[in-house]
Amino acid sequence: QQTFDGWIRSLSPFHLSVEKLREVSARLRKDLVRGLGKHSHHKAPVKMLPTFVRATPDGTEKGDFLALDLGGTNFRVLHVRVVEEEQKVLKMDSQICAIPKEMMLGPGVQLFDHIAACLNDFLVSQNLKGQTLPLGFTFSFPCEQKEIDKSILIRWTKGFNCSGVEGEDVVKLLKEAIHRRGDYDIGSVAMVNDTVGTMMSCGYRDQSCEIGMIIGTGTNACYMEEIKNVRRVEGEDGRMCINTEWGGFGDDGCLKDIRTEFDVVVDETSINPGIHNFEKMISGMYLGEIVRLLLVRLTENKLLFEGRTSEALLTPDAFETKFMSEIEERDGGLENTQNILTELGLKWDSVDSRIVRLVCNAVSSRSARLCGAALATLANRIRVNRRLDHLKTTVGVDGTVYKKHPNFSEELRATVRLLAPDCDITFLVSEDGSGKGAAMVTAVAQRLAHQTRLLEESDGEVDDEEEED
Ligand code: BGC
Numbered sequence: 001q002q003t004f005d006g007w008i009r010s011l012s013p014f015h016l017s018v019e020k021l022r023e024v025s026a027r028l029r030k031d032l033v034r035g036l037g038k039h040s041h042h043k044a045p046v047k048m049l050p051t052f053v054r055a056t057p058d059g060t061e062k063g064d065f066l067a068l069d070l071g072g073t074n075f076r077v078l079h080v081r082v083v084e085e086e087q088k089v090l091k092m093d094s095q096i097c098a099i100p101k102e103m104m105l106g107p108g109v110q111l112f113d114h115i116a117a118c119l120n121d122f123l124v125s126q127n128l129k130g131q132t133l134p135l136g137f138t139f140s141f142p143c144e145q146k147e148i149d150k151s152i153l154i155r156w157t158k159g160f161n162c163s164g165v166e167g168e169d170v171v172k173l174l175k176e177a178i179h180r181r182g183d184y185d186i187g188s189v190a191m192v193n194d195t196v197g198t199m200m201s202c203g204y205r206d207q208s209c210e211i212g213m214i215i216g217t218g219t220n221a222c223y224m225e226e227i228k229n230v231r232r233v234e235g236e237d238g239r240m241c242i243n244t245e246w247g248g249f250g251d252d253g254c255l256k257d258i259r260t261e262f263d264v265v266v267d268e269t270s271i272n273p274g275i276h277n278f279e280k281m282i283s284g285m286y287l288g289e290i291v292r293l294l295l296v297r298l299t300e301n302k303l304l305f306e307g308r309t310s311e312a313l314l315t316p317d318a319f320e321t322k323f324m325s326e327i328e329e330r331d332g333g334l335e336n337t338q339n340i341l342t343e344l345g346l347k348w349d350s351v352d353s354r355i356v357r358l359v360c361n362a363v364s365s366r367s368a369r370l371c372g373a374a375l376a377t378l379a380n381r382i383r384v385n386r387r388l389d390h391l392k393t394t395v396g397v398d399g400t401v402y403k404k405h406p407n408f409s410e411e412l413r414a415t416v417r418l419l420a421p422d423c424d425i426t427f428l429v430s431e432d433g434s435g436k437g438a439a440m441v442t443a444v445a446q447r448l449a450h451q452t453r454l455l456e457e458s459d460g461e462v463d464d465e466e467e468e469d
Pocket of ligand 1 (some may be wrong): 139157193194217
């Protein structure tokens with residue numbers, strides 16, 4: 001009985017009631033408004049960054065594009081074709097370049113030289129050198145976007161911390177690296193966050209896709225906001241996509257009541273303490289470590305493995321987030337658990353392995369429910385913005401946690417249904433969204449520019465006729 005109480009006590013801080021989730025959603029609702037405000041946004045933990053993406057695809061976009069995708073441990077270069085007749089975004093080819101850990105923490109110049117070199121290799125292998133295709137750059141970090149091709153990095157997140165990049169224009173750094181080489185050049189550039197890329201790539205298939213969400217190494221979402229509410233941007237009519245950077249929710253301490261001692265340790269031992277608290281409770285970079293810390297605590301309290309830890313269990317980051325998906329699998333999960341525990345050098349019995357499953361489930365459920373609460377907040381906001389009793393919308397989603405974890409998406413949806421009962425949300429899983437989406441943003445920007453040119457020309461014709469009269 002004592003042991004049982006011990007397990008329950010250790011896991012209960014991870015169980016968030018519906019009332020608590022409603023409170024969290026209400027706090028986020030206020031923070032969205034703070035982030036959008038002209039004066040309040042400077043200090044807002046949820047940054048609500050304008051993206052200068054004013055329209056989702058209408059299905060008439062077309063052409064060939066290059067896309068770069070930087071945001072996780074790999075960097076990708078893609079050649080993308082948008083085919084109007086089939087309303088399809090096709091990946092013609094792509095190449096992955098690993099980014100060594102030292103480079104993620106080294107000088108920015110070195111990182112951008114590496115990116116420029118990978119792009120060169122790709123252009124050579126595809127026989128594209130000499131063409132100046134428009135380029136979409138998915139850069140999955142918080143950036144203050146000045147224009148579609150000018151984007152200042154606010155701060156690094158996830159595992160990156162390269163010097164000399166924060167506060168700088170990322171497009172300029174990329175162009176400088178290419179010019180340093182001097183053997184090729186690029187056409188117009190459009191900068192995109194991965195959430196925006198995801199929304200836009202799904203938007204070609206489903207034109208009611210107005211939210212993009214990522215739950216992978218990091219977490220974040222974007223959505224279409226009324227321009228009149230974006231006080232930092234001029235204009236009254238129409239909409240603009242806002243990159244919420246909801247990972248920063250709680251950085252002012254407003255989630256103190258739900259943070260556990262394990263969340264505090266994860267934050268304090270990270271390379272960016274105090275930053276992205278919400279993300280650290282949710283995303284793939286941190287979930288495994290939360291589980292590991294919990295397992296260590298349970299073992300120390302003699303509630304697991306007869307009180308015996310192992311070297312691996314005591315090693316930071318040794319319990320990978322992907323283990324959670326394997327452990328929580330419906331069929332075969334228990335066997336996977338036992339294999340993983342053996343790999344980690346632990347002596348387990350069948351009760352231990354069941355408890356480890358419960359621990360993983362407590363941590364992944366909390367993540368899914370928090371994400372669900374945040375997504376419900378966005379959907380409710382869109383509905384109220386449009387004065388609708390009922391909103392039907394689509395969310396484009398990407399990220400390994402959402403895609404690979406066996407119960408994550410179900411739990412997230414259940415939470416959204418509870419907290420946003422008047423919103424009917426379709427979830428569209430994006431394939432290659434950030435790469436294809438970057439091309440899509442570039443294509444939509446070109447379509448809008450083309451439409452503006454046509455309008456100006458036809459205005460000119462009317463003026464001429466009037467003059468003749
Ligand atoms: C970044 C976001 C990004 C998210 C998902 C976060 O750490 O700040 O810009 O969208 O990760 O990749």
